[in-house]
Amino acid sequence: MSTQERALLEAVKESGESTLDRATAKAKATFDQLLNVVLHIAVTGRTGSGKSSFVNVIRGLRDDDEGAAPTGVTETTMERTMYEHPTMPNVKIWDLPGIGSPNFKANKYLKKVFCICG
Structure with a gap:
């Protein structure tokens, strides 16, 4: 054999x-x-640390390209936002608000950002 x-x-x-x-x-x-597996990637971190820019890089976009996640030097992302990867439709990239700002205090961050309220 x-x-x-x-x-x-x-x-x-x-x-x-x-x-x-x-x-x-x-x-x-x-x-x-x-x-057919869907992969969800959540990007989180401190306010102003470059989360949205990172999401754009993963998607092959510059910050000023059409369809890019909005970026700024102050708190920009106020709601979790899902972006699809341009060549892998089963990959979903979530841009989350920054943690540690007056709007998203650390002790209530997870509940506020991930709460699915009916």
Whole structure:
């Protein structure tokens, strides 16, 4: 038995399936699920630390490009805002307000920013 055949038999065994066809189908189903996973990335930090600029860089934009997250030297992001990645539609980038300002005090930040109130 060749090394390749042994590796193939081991892969089928590790899949928990009894045949190569079933192992292949299981692997394809798992791969298809991974393609549909949505990844949410939240960017948080102190007010004025460059969170929105970082979001823009991840998206391949300059701060003054159309569709870029607004930036400024004072508190600019007042509400959590979701941006899609331009080439990976399943990647969602959340620009969050800065922590530690009078509007977003540290002790109430999580509740205020992440509260989903009906």
